[in-house]
Structure formats: structure tokens, C-alpha cells
Amino acid sequence: MTFSYAPGAPAVLSEVSAEFYAGAITAIVGPNGAGKSTLLRVLLGLVRPQSGVAAWPEPASVPAQTVADMPAGARARSLVYIPQRLSPAFGFTVRELVEMGRHAAGAGPDSGAIARAMERARVGGLAARSFDELSVGQQQRVGLARALAQLDAIEGPAALLADEPAAAMDPLEATHALTTLLAVARAGRVVVVVLHDLSQVLAFCARTLLLDARGRVSAMGPTGEVLSPRALESLLGLPFDPASVGGRVVTLVARVTLSARDESAASP
Ligand SMILES: Nc1ncnc2c1ncn2[C@@H]1O[C@H](COP(=O)(O)OP(=O)(O)O)[C@@H](O)[C@H]1O
Ligand SMILES: [Mg+2]
Known part of the structure; x- marks a missing residue:
């Protein structure tokens, strides 16, 4: 699939070929501007690629559907999106926003399901607060709660893209959120998450799609293979050391060599 935002404009995503599976989280990793958010929008059918398709397989023998051709209601009954920022207006409360997830999936009100989604995303104590008054981190938890409420109302196959x-x-809230997303994946949903923190990718995401700065897939597969120090060095142009604790890689540390001038500036 190849995508650009305007006819004749340079491609933001070039010849991207990828499959996403249920059961584990797939991370999308790459530098700023690589096209990670755009790739999610293509997968959600919010924008249409110039060539190729994003398709969502139906169960059994029904042919795969091109997501951009699915009616909005049908999309919302199988695809769940957590955008980078929710920007609701009108001072909605947290509970009202979480309820909207159920409505998106075409389900009626269910106060128990809404309370469960809020608890899982740790926003139960914020239910009556206005979304606009919350910190950005709290707002992200509300985005997760809304997604969980929508997923809970979907009986068939579903994908969550965050x-x-x-x-x-x-860090504590991030760990809770990613643990919750992993539980969603293990419950049989497709979960695709754009992440920058490589230690989070290593800890939570069994598969990784690495996009390079020109919107090409530079690697896709098991995270341990994709995030090899060599792959990262070639992508980021920096030498990397995997640091490990008890034999498990926990973080990747760039070895940046300061020039003589920078070093003298840094010394007292
Ligand atoms: N709505 C848009 N119209 C035109 N160009 C866009 C739009 N959104 C993003 N872009 C451009 O597409 C490229 C990829 O953006 P994006 O997908 O947001 O990257 P990432 O999420 O990896 O940082 C960037 O060069 C960005 O400027
Ligand atoms: Mg982005």
C-alpha cells in the first residue's frame, strides 16, 4: 500500500506490506514523521491509499473487506481507535465519554459495563469529572476506558489501534495501560500500538513493525529480531547498547560520542 496526502505529493507511506494478528500486541515504531499515525488512519479506513488496500478479514469464507469501503457503523463494530488526543467539546464528563464507546459499537446503555471499563482504565474515581479539567495523562486513561467500553460491546472479531x-x-500508569492492552490482545483481539519507548515495546509487544523516516517498512516480525542493536543503529544513525538485567533486555542506551568541543563545554 502506498499513501500520500495530496495527488502528486511525496508518498508518506511507500509500498507498506503488513499483516496484524490477534493474541499479541504489535508495536509500530519509527522516527517522528515516519508515517506511524498515518498508517493507523489507513488501517482504520479514515484515509484511502493511492495504491493497495487495507483489508479486514471477515470470519469464515466471506471475502476480506476493504476498510475504506465499510460504512462507518460497520467499522465502529469491528475497529476501535485511541487517537493521540481526544478532543471532545461541550464539557462532557468522563462517564459520558466512556458511554460513547458503547454507542459507537451500536450497543445500548449498560452502567455495569461502563463502570468495568472505567475501573480497568483506572478512571473510576474521575467518572463525574469534566474531561476538559483532567491532566493529559488522565485524559489518555479516559481514551483507553472508552476503547474498552467499545470493545466490550463487540462480540465478533475486533481490532484496537492506539x-x-x-x-x-x-511510568506506573503507562505500565497499567499496557498491561491492560496486552490482556485485550490475549483475549483474542488484534492490538496495534504506536510506541516510542523501546523498553515498553520490549516488555509488552511480541511483534514490531519498524517504519523508516521515508515511510517504508524496514523490518517486521518478532520484536527481539526487529529491535536488534544493528537495526536500530542503521535506523537512527547511533550506536546502541542493549542493557540487560538477569539476562533480559530492559532498555537500549545510545552511546553518543561527544565531540572534543562539546566535552570541554560540558566539563566544569
Ligand atoms: N493531514 C495531513 N496533511 C498533510 N500531511 C500530513 C497530514 N498528516 C500528516 N502529514 C505528514 O505526513 C507525514 C507523516 O506524519 P505522521 O503519520 O503524523 O507521522 P508520525 O506519526 O510517524 O510522526 C509527515 O511528514 C506529516 O507532516
Ligand atoms: Mg504520530
Whole structure:
């Protein structure tokens, strides 16, 4: 699939070929502007590629459907999106926003299901608060709660696509959010998450799609293979050391060599 935002404009995504599976989280990783958010929008059918398709297989022998051709209601009954920022207006409360997830999936009100989604995303204590008054990290938890409410109302196959869902969360909240997304994946949903924190990718995402700065897939597969120090060095132009604790890689540390001038500036 190849995509550009305007006819004749340079391609933002070039010849991207990828498959996403239920059961584990797939991370999308790449530098700023690589096209990660755009790839999610293509997968959701919000924008249409110039060549190729994003398709969502139906169960059994029904032919795969091109997502951009699915009516909005049908999309919302199989695809769930956590955008980078929710921007609702009108001072909706947290509970009202989470309820909207159920409505998106075409389900009626269910206060128990809404309370469960809020608890899982740790926003139960914020239910009556206005969304606009919350910190950005709290707002991200509300985005997760809304997605969980929508997923809970979908009985068939479903995919959850999240764009940097924990970027504004503190490390503890981010760990809770990613643990919840992993549970969603293990419950049989397709989960695709754009992440920048490579230690989170290593800890939670069994598969990784690495996009390079020109919107090409530079690698896709098991995370341990994709995030090899060599792949990262060639992508980011920096030498990398995997640091490990108890034999498990926990983080990747760039070895940046300062020039003589920078070093003298840094010394007292
Ligand atoms: N609505 C848009 N119209 C035109 N260009 C866009 C639009 N959204 C993003 N872009 C451009 O597409 C490229 C990829 O953007 P994006 O998908 O947001 O990257 P990432 O999420 O990897 O940082 C960037 O060069 C960006 O400027
Ligand atoms: Mg983005």
C-alpha cells in the first residue's frame, strides 16, 4: 500500500506490506514523521491509499473487506481507535465519554459495563469529572476506558489501534495501560500500538513493525529480531547498547560520542 496526502505529493507511506494478528500486541515504531499515525488512519479506513488496500478479514469464507469501503457503523463494530488526543467539546464528563464507546459499537446503555471499563482504565474515581479539567495523562486513561467500553460491546472479531496511548502517563500508569492492552490482545483481539519507548515495546509487544523516516517498512516480525542493536543503529544513525538485567533486555542506551568541543563545554 502506498499513501500520500495530496495527488502528486511525496508518498508518506511507500509500498507498506503488513499483516496484524490477534493474541499479541504489535508495536509500530519509527522516527517522528515516519508515517506511524498515518498508517493507523489507513488501517482504520479514515484515509484511502493511492495504491493497495487495507483489508479486514471477515470470519469464515466471506471475502476480506476493504476498510475504506465499510460504512462507518460497520467499522465502529469491528475497529476501535485511541487517537493521540481526544478532543471532545461541550464539557462532557468522563462517564459520558466512556458511554460513547458503547454507542459507537451500536450497543445500548449498560452502567455495569461502563463502570468495568472505567475501573480497568483506572478512571473510576474521575467518572463525574469534566474531561476538559483532567491532566493529559488522565485524559489518555479516559481514551483507553472508552476503547474498552467499545470493545466490550463487540462480540465478533475486533481490532484496537492506539496512537501513543501512554505518552503522557507516568511510568506506573503507562505500565497499567499496557498491561491492560496486552490482556485485550490475549483475549483474542488484534492490538496495534504506536510506541516510542523501546523498553515498553520490549516488555509488552511480541511483534514490531519498524517504519523508516521515508515511510517504508524496514523490518517486521518478532520484536527481539526487529529491535536488534544493528537495526536500530542503521535506523537512527547511533550506536546502541542493549542493557540487560538477569539476562533480559530492559532498555537500549545510545552511546553518543561527544565531540572534543562539546566535552570541554560540558566539563566544569
Ligand atoms: N493531514 C495531513 N496533511 C498533510 N500531511 C500530513 C497530514 N498528516 C500528516 N502529514 C505528514 O505526513 C507525514 C507523516 O506524519 P505522521 O503519520 O503524523 O507521522 P508520525 O506519526 O510517524 O510522526 C509527515 O511528514 C506529516 O507532516
Ligand atoms: Mg504520530
